[in-house]
Amino acid sequence: METPLRSAALLLAALLLGGCATFQPVRVQPWERATLADELMNPRRAPLDAVFAEHILFSREGSAGGAGVGGSGCGCN
Amino acid sequence: MQSNPRLSALVLLGLVLCAGARAEVRVGAPFPALESAAFTGGLPATAGKIVLVDFWASWCAPCRDSFPFFTRLQQDYGARGLVIVAVSVDEKAADFESFVKRFKPGFDTVRDHEQRLVREVKVPAMPTSYLIDRAGRLRSIHEGFRGKPTETALRKAIEALLAEKN
Numbered sequence: 301m302e303t304p305l306r307s308a309a310l311l312l313a314a315l316l317l318g319g320c321a322t323f324q325p326v327r328v329q330p331w332e333r334a335t336l337a338d339e340l341m342n343p344r345r346a347p348l349d350a351v352f353a354e355h356i357l358f359s360r361e362g363s364a365g366g367a368g369v370g371g372s373g374c375g376c377n
Numbered sequence: 378m379q380s381n382p383r384l385s386a387l388v389l390l391g392l393v394l395c396a397g398a399r400a401e402v403r404v405g406a407p408f409p410a411l412e413s414a415a416f417t418g419g420l421p422a423t424a425g426k427i428v429l430v431d432f433w434a435s436w437c438a439p440c441r442d443s444f445p446f447f448t449r450l451q452q453d454y455g456a457r458g459l460v461i462v463a464v465s466v467d468e469k470a471a472d473f474e475s476f477v478k479r480f481k482p483g484f485d486t487v488r489d490h491e492q493r494l495v496r497e498v499k500v501p502a503m504p505t506s507y508l509i510d511r512a513g514r515l516r517s518i519h520e521g522f523r524g525k526p527t528e529t530a531l532r533k534a535i536e537a538l539l540a541e542k543n
Contacts, residue, residue: 330503331466331495337436376439376503376521 330376337374401499408507408515411462414494417470418487421460427538428509429531431463432495435476437503443522448483450531457539458511462487466495466503508534510541 328336335341344350358364402408408430411420431447433440444463451461461484467473473488489495498507506519508531517534519527 329496330500330505331432331434331492333503334434334436334468334472374434374437374503376437 330374333374337376401501402497402507402515404515404517406515407513408509409494409497410513411494414489415491416464416487416494417473417490418485420462420487421485423460423462425511426458426460427454427511427535429459429461429506429535430509431461431504431506432466432489432498432500433463433504434466435472436467439522440504441476441480442524443504443527444480444482446522446528450535451484454535454539459535459539461485464489464494466492466500468492506531508538510538 339345354364408428411423411428411430429447429450431443433443447461447463451459463482463484463486465473465476465486465488467476467488468490470488470490473486477486501518502520504522507515508517508519510516516538519531519534521527
């Protein structure tokens, strides 16, 4: 490839990659978490249901744990 | 001098990536004018005062915990020139109003209904307090509310500002 053409291609690639400058493109900002903080968003809001579901998973898969992650909600503090 | 296209491209890429970096308000810089922000609710007089701008929301549990402390803070330092402006980021007016009615804060509360100021400041967590000196410069940022440690840090920072000559 000719040098000017290659330079232009590299410049174009750099400009396009600039779109990836925000490494967390879909990050929910702290002030946008009203919906996430709603109790309806809590997958463990019915503890008894969660116990049943875990029991069924344990019986079926022969394994326990690994259901869900620590923390949820508004992410405050 | 012969130019190196690859090097040029890398430098350009670096510049583009840097441009995407966060541009929040920094300590020592002037804090955005509260008067020009589009708030619902009246602002208190802040000229020549030490201002504590606290961003909160009705759905944020630590914000709820912080309100009694801010009321005490306003009572303790109000006469010496501290003004607390609690800026709600609630999108629904009803959420803001019912919260204020329920917790009866002893300081001024306004609502950033378009979330314009909070976007400009790029608040890192809810709640976050910004302590502004009499000249309108941001002096310290207090991220989150963790009870006693936050209370001690805020009182210390306010005392230091009050001790400064006007």
